[in-house]
Amino acid sequence: MSNRIKILVTNDDGITAPGIAALVEVAKEFGDILVVAPDSPQSGQGHAITIYDPIRLKKSDQFPGIEAYECSGTPVDCVKLAKNVILNDVKPDLCISGINHGGNAGVNIIYSGTMSAAMEASIEGIPSIGFSNRNFASDADFTASKFYAKKIIQAVLENELVETKLLNVNIPNLPLEEIKGIKVCTQANAMWVEDYVEGEDPRGGKYYWLAGKFVDRDPDNHGGDVRALTTGYVSVVPSMHDLTKFEAIPELKYMEEL
């Protein structure tokens, strides 16, 4: 038995993505690592779980000297299997997800497998952080992301997360020396606005393929994460899984008389 803390690492780009290797490299200084990550890319999976099919879990030697498994399911499945099967319901001390290839600021949090995996752990009360690098290239430079991931992991381990167990951290696509610091932000009203490319497959069948562009619908929101990122800061958004819109309860009370 080790007295070192246990850190669960996952992602949504798959176990072979450079982003998770960067995160493992940072995290192994802080504790014993358990990696459970998808065996294929799972971007955009949101909080999907696998219900209709069995899930496979396979020991991986992706990270020498580190206990690692590749999983046929979604990012949320990875966290559920880590908790329930591999750790036998013993909670890790921290869950970190990423580092995602591509940003997850604004409303993207709800589509993001990276953030949903972190949220799944936070629901169990495990302090959880999702990290995303705004550079979505498969060969993205993770130097700045690693620098800030290390700072933030250390801070969370030294200062308990009380009011929230979930942080959404995004790192701008800039060289380390051009990043101005960290801003604690709200979720901006910014999202991918879809546009479908229409096409015809080799057998004449019509298809639609998701495209789109990232739009900030509230660019004057100085407290939002997207503005922090576009002005050169790392954004940290405290997040949660309680979706109740409390302010709307009074306006709906009349329904109790229907």
Next chain:
Amino acid sequence: MSNRIKILVTNDDGITAPGIAALVEVAKEFGDILVVAPDSPQSGQGHAITIYDPIRLKKSDQFPGIEAYECSGTPVDCVKLAKNVILNDVKPDLCISGINHGGNAGVNIIYSGTMSAAMEASIEGIPSIGFSNRNFASDADFTASKFYAKKIIQAVLENELVETKLLNVNIPNLPLEEIKGIKVCTQANAMWVEDYVEGEDPRGGKYYWLAGKFVDRDPDNHGGDVRALTTGYVSVVPSMHDLTKFEAIPELKYMEEL
């Protein structure tokens, strides 16, 4: 051109599920219906979107006299394609999702394809309601669900949703005459707690299959949706897609000095 309102109907159990037929039957009294629903069951898909694959959309004659399409994607894909391709970016007046075979109270909202589809429309400012019947049987009785869906759709059309555009409605698994009315609630801290069934496939490969039980972790929460349901009420939870945990911002401000 019709002056009647346009209602987008979707679900996550697939276009052939009795639950969506029940919802179409209720909704067609209120306006012109457009159905865009998955061509196969998509429960547990959360806010997943299809990125890596093309999506197919096929005219369906599932509902005589009603414009309907079956879609190869997730529930959220259905709403995106309806908005962007079929309606050519003209917003429907209302989006309704369901009626789900099975409850989506408590934290289930984040795993639910039914609720994620409704949320996707609400992000665009479209008033949206997800309906779920706590009876998950494929031949569930939708009499009570239809009765309350009609009341709630009518109320939303007559009284604008201002503070929220998204309602999570669950109907208890009871005969209509035993239901006591409607309660406007918060999201309970109740969720499926996983338990994996381990097995071996015909070729000797080990697999895990998600099982579990629904646990209310805060049964004394009299304002929560799960307690409303277990005491015989229909629950209505005003919901949102802003996941910012505002109360946690002060405790994290020190990170800006890191």
